[in-house]
Amino acid sequence: MYIHQRKEWPTFIWDNKALLVPLSNVRNLQGKLLGKMEAIGFSLKEEAFLETLTVDVVKSNEIEGAFLDADQVRSSIARRLGMDVPGLVASDRNVEGVVEMMLDATQNFNKDLTEDRLFGWHSALFPTGRSGIRKILVGDWRDDTEGPMQVVSGPMGKERVHYEAPSSKIIDNEIKQFLEWFNPDKSKVEKNEVIEPVLKSGIAHLWFVTIHPFDDGNGRIARAIADMQLCRADGTPYRFYSMSAQIERQKEEYYDILEMSQKGSMNITEWLTWYLSCMLNALESSELLLS
Numbered sequence: 222m223y224i225h226q227r228k229e230w231p232t233f234i235w236d237n238k239a240l241l242v243p244l245s246n247v248r249n250l251q252g253k254l255l256g257k258m259e260a261i262g263f264s265l266k267e268e269a270f271l272e273t274l275t276v277d278v279v280k281s282n283e284i285e286g287a288f289l290d291a292d293q294v295r296s297s298i299a300r301r302l303g304m305d306v307p308g309l310v311a312s313d314r315n316v317e318g319v320v321e322m323m324l325d326a327t328q329n330f331n332k333d334l335t336e337d338r339l340f341g342w343h344s345a346l347f348p349t350g351r352s353g354i355r356k357i358l359v360g361d362w363r364d365d366t367e368g369p370m371q372v373v374s375g376p377m378g379k380e381r382v383h384y385e386a387p388s389s390k391i392i393d394n395e396i397k398q399f400l401e402w403f404n405p406d407k408s409k410v411e412k413n414e415v416i417e418p419v420l421k422s423g424i425a426h427l428w429f430v431t432i433h434p435f436d437d438g439n440g441r442i443a444r445a446i447a448d449m450q451l452c453r454a455d456g457t458p459y460r461f462y463s464m465s466a467q468i469e470r471q472k473e474e475y476y477d478i479l480e481m482s483q484k485g486s487m488n489i490t491e492w493l494t495w496y497l498s499c500m501l502n503a504l505e506s507s508e509l510l511l512s
Contacts, residue, residue: 222484225387225431229487231398233424236490240420243497247419250504251455257511258461266459267304269511273460274298278323281444281465284472286376289316298324318345319441326445327460330452333404336396339434342445346438357436362396365389370433372483374476383476384483386433395432402428403446405453418454422447423496427482427489444468461511467503475499 224230258266275295282289296309297320312320322342332338344360351357363370370386387395403425416424426447433439444465452458468475474495482492 223384223431224483224485224487225395227487231395231402231428232487233428233489234487235420235493236488239490240493240497243494243501244417244419247497247500247504250501250508251419254461254504254508254511255455255457257508258459269461270459271295271298271302271304271306273463273507274323274327277448277460277463277465278319280463280469281323281441282319284444284465284469284475285438285440289319294320302328314348315346318348321345322442322445323448326449327452328458330449330458334400334446334449336400339396339442342442343435343438346441352437355437359436362392362434363389363436372430372433372439372479374472381476383480386431392432392434396434399425399428399432403450418450419497419500420493422450422454423493424489425450426496427479427492430479431483462500462503462507464500464503467499467506471499471502 258269261269272295275291275298278294278298279289279291290313292308292310293312293316295306297312297317298304299306299309300312301320301324322345325338325342340360347357347359350359358364365388369388372383372386373380374383375381403421426443429446430439430443435442447464448460451464452460478492478495482489485491
């Protein structure tokens, strides 16, 4: 049985006590990194941000076996943010689309996430209406005409099935529940029902990837949503560490823990422990790189 088939779905539970130390470590390093970035001056800060976002975009695609030209990605980001950077090159349409999605997620992190915005991101990822040579439904939920959506990894012919996503018939309702939970709600603040923002990023990542609402691009969009929530957690659109780069380094673990979480109970403490550990590694890598 997959978690989305459980009667408690989507009521996730976790052990706050078990997450206290890893979460404190992450928050501590986050604060140090942001403090360091504030102290280095505007132009160096902008340069660090450009490099981090470039790596994030390239690596999020690499996880899915899609390889983008880093110079094109960097140039597209710099142009869109009006940065005065030498040596810019022209960018392909698919690079522009990926960058557009990532910038909308991070620069407009305070805006509500909506179905229409998700459809826009998906259309930006697949401007030709195809994933490679395969025609896919773009800017709309999948319809399962070719059978149930299976989440796989690995090269063609050697794919490994990790789990099966919910039926396309219930995606509308699943996404409505997800968006209602994800978007900030003043009444929850008043009732003190707000989830710790970094943990919320990890939960959002797992929840969206479980629904897998699109024909393709679900992992990239899940990571963009998680990054959007991390911007909310940091209170800034500036990114100085890349979760996607770290996930790419730990890709086998990533797919293993996703598969285990899909086949487990609604208690996602292990997933969140892994997510925080991955985030700590990302922050430490960033500290080394930026110093």
